[in-house]
Amino acid sequence: MKNEKLLQLLGEINTDLIVSANKPYRKNTLRALALVACIALVVGVAIYALPYKTKKLPKITVCDDFGGMGYEALMAYDVSELVNANPWSEDMKLSTLPVYKNMYTYDESLNIPKSSEEYTEILVKEAKKRLDGENATVSASGADSVIIEFSPAIEFPQKYSFNHYCSYEEISDLAEYVKKKYSHIIDMPDPIINIYGGDYDIYDRRMLNISFYNNSKSDTEKILNYNFNTVHFFRDENGKLNLVGITECDLSQKLGEYPIITLKKAEKELYRGYYITTVPHKINKDMKIEKAELIYRNHGYDKYYMPYYKFYIEIPNNVGSGIKSYGVYYVPAVESRYLENMTVWDGSFN
């Protein structure tokens, strides 16, 4: 077997490589010294601050700036048509989730900050490496995402189609094909297909989209992958593959593991008015929750990447034809004692 041969040949590598790999891992001496200093500091603080034994997590602010993009509501005949492969489920029984500082929040003029350039450059460089002879250009698309644009757009084999009229099963088949054919672009050890969307536009056309995120044995990591590290495949108006979007958010600044509330508690908070939304309808007790999931919001306005429960509530519409509108409302999943500015929603609309 060829792989046995490779394994055997790997056994012949230089002694210094073998010895080096067997040494106990230390990032570097400075870091080790810093760690010692930190431990000393922590011990000192712990002695000084007794009985305050728990680590104090910094308070975080909830971002209620959505960027004036209209209101977030999805149209569908039934809520079950709104789909995605969000790995979160209530059964996970998570008690904490990590919160990160968004390193590249938009500046006051809503521009991507200059500080992101280095990070974006790396993403573009890495994305270029993923190409395998495809005729494509790679460019930045925000601080933490890049776009690969194929020119000309790539036609899928005849048995596949990618348009408004495809069923979920047809898109699933196509996604399986994409997963195999473009594994070098997806570039993940164990990609999970995420078919998402399923809502209708004003012309009554339904659209399902394809993306991928990496699997993990850890629930938290799977959630982070789903929200922050994704590869999306887009089509042009002729159903050809023209763009791939790669998002890899910079999660280098972790604030800590924050205690989170349960879905039940979040529902209560929602009806108490502690939510953020762009929907011009205030929640009242007669409005029914049709769907709920846990997500991280990750757009440029957010100062922090933090988890939210996302609720889909049917709201009035005047479209007719039996189609319904589901407004989206967010309740922070982090316990309120860690939130600086969470107030009852005032009903304002951007």
Place this chain on the structure above:
Amino acid sequence: MKDSLIIELFWQRSQEAIPAVAEKYYPYLYSISYNILSNKEDSEECVNDTYLKAWDSIPPQKPNCLSAFLGRITRNISLNLAKKHSAQKRSNGGYYAVLDELNECIPSGESTEKKLEDRMIVDSIESFLYSRSLEKRNIFIKRYWYLCSVKEIAKAYSISENKVASLLFRMRKELKEHLEKDGIYL
């Protein structure tokens, strides 16, 4: 006991040489073997065979680095035993998992019939490894030389298993490209 003294015992054909090696290197050699075979008795046997092989090899050899010298012997003996077992069920954890992963590094071979000498392939693998950062290189060697599990590596480096898996996945892909660039098709 210092390695130089142990080697001296071997050279003097002293009965103390093997107990001295065992005292110092048994856990290290056992872990290499166990990573490959996932079996206590087989691993112990491989380590004992390592001592005998070392006894037969020193002299004439005088290894510069005894740990790597012994580790290499244990690794080879264990891989051979695992190969023997392959006629039976594919039940030996680490060895087969690593073999499956390494499949991804193997260029297709259809485009060329040229076969290079093993040494050239090893040189190419080494140049690939030296061109990577120390951390990446060590993680790769931990996995494919020591056959450590992803979980063990993640723990040793205080990073997530997912990150280790992603890093290895990328490196396997890069190694394949590197070998192909060097005109190597196994």
